[in-house]
Amino acid sequence: xxxxxxxxxxxxxxxxxxxxxxxxxxxxxxxxxxxxxxxxxxxxxxxxxxxxxxxxxxxxxxxxxxxxxxxxxxxxxxxxxxxxxxxxxxxxxxxxxxxxxxxxxxxxxxxxxxxxxxxxxxxxxxxxxxxxxxxxxxxxxxxxxxxxxxxxxxxxxxxxxxxxxxxxxxxxxxxxxxxxxxxxxxxxxxxxxxxxxxxxxxxxxx
Numbered sequence: 276x277x278x279x280x281x282x283x284x285x286x287x288x289x290x291x292x293x294x295x296x297x298x299x300x301x302x303x304x305x306x307x308x309x310x311x312x313x314x315x316x317x318x319x320x321x322x323x324x325x326x327x328x329x330x331x332x333x334x335x336x337x338x339x340x341x342x343x344x345x346x347x348x349x350x351x352x353x354x355x356x357x358x359x360x361x362x363x364x365x366x367x368x369x370x371x372x373x374x375x376x377x378x379x380x381x382x383x384x385x386x387x388x389x390x391x392x393x394x395x396x397x398x399x400x401x402x403x404x405x406x407x408x409x410x411x412x413x414x415x416x417x418x419x420x421x422x423x424x425x426x427x428x429x430x431x432x433x434x435x436x437x438x439x440x441x442x443x444x445x446x447x448x449x450x451x452x453x454x455x456x457x458x459x460x461x462x463x464x465x466x467x468x469x470x471x472x473x474x475x476x477x478x479x480x481x
Contacts, residue, residue, distance in 0.1 A: 334360055334443040336367045336450045343372040344451045347407055348422060355381050358403040358447060362391060364439050367447050370402070378468045381406065385427045386463055390436040401428040401440035403447055405454065410472060413481030421455040421475050424448060430461050 346352040352374065359370040371384065381404075390400025404425045411418050426444055428437050448454065456475050460466045472480050 333446060334365055334367050334439065336447050337369070339369050340367055340447065341450050343369045344405060346372065347405060348453050351407070353407070355404060355406040357381075357384060357388075359388070359400070360390070360436070360439060360443065364393070364436075367403070367443060382463075382466050382468070385425075385460075385466060386429075388427070390433065392433050392435045396433065398436075399429045399432040401426075401432050401436055403427070403440070403444065405451065408472065408475050410476050410480040412476075412479050414479070415481070419476070419479075422453060423456045423458060423471070423475050424451070424454045425466070425471075426457070426459050427466070428459070428461055 340356075340358055343353065343356045347354070347356055353372045354374050354376050356372045357370045358367050360366070361368050370388075373381075375381070385402055385404065388400040388402045389397055391397050404427065406423050406425060408421045408423055409418060426440070428440060448457070458465075458471060458474060464470070
């Protein structure tokens with residue numbers, strides 16, 4: 276049975292099934308509350324699965340995140356920046372900013388990322404990242420750059436970290452102006468270079 280989870284700061288409470296035929300529709304036996312956000316977290320066949328998040332789970336964005344992002348966007352000092360939640364889940368911070376152009380190195384850092392739940396359990400961890408893609412057009416019309424936001428949330432990550440990362444994502448995105456593309460990745464195959472480049476370039480890369 277698929278269940279939606281309602282979350283408080285420390286407790287997960289299984290509620291009724293919440294499946295909708297499309298992201299625009301929503302029906303629930305629970306009265307909507309301004310204290311909760313509804314976030315799309317997956318799909319089951321043709322239905323979409325949602326979770327509701329308490330506003331108290333949202334993390335704030337550390338100033339260093341904006342500084343590192345601007346160094347990537349304006350100064351081209353970095354090729355990518357990886358962000359994570361602090362150990363107490365209260366703040367989004369910079370985990371690494373690098374000028375390394377090797378995609379596989381960046382990809383492995385996401386795949387090997389870990390996160391600790393509030394109970395102390397360590398497992399696979401979600402991350403946010405921005406990557407400055409540069410590619411040549413197959414038409415020969417020059418080179419393009421697109422700053423891409425990647426929300427990495429592996430399927431085998433813990434439920435609690437995934438929930439908090441999902442509910443805090445918009446706060447980080449709003450702080451980073453100039454993002455051209457956003458991608459959600461849940462599996463190592465989702466972050467293969469050719470796969471992402473095709474999406475980012477809309478198939479126009481040569």
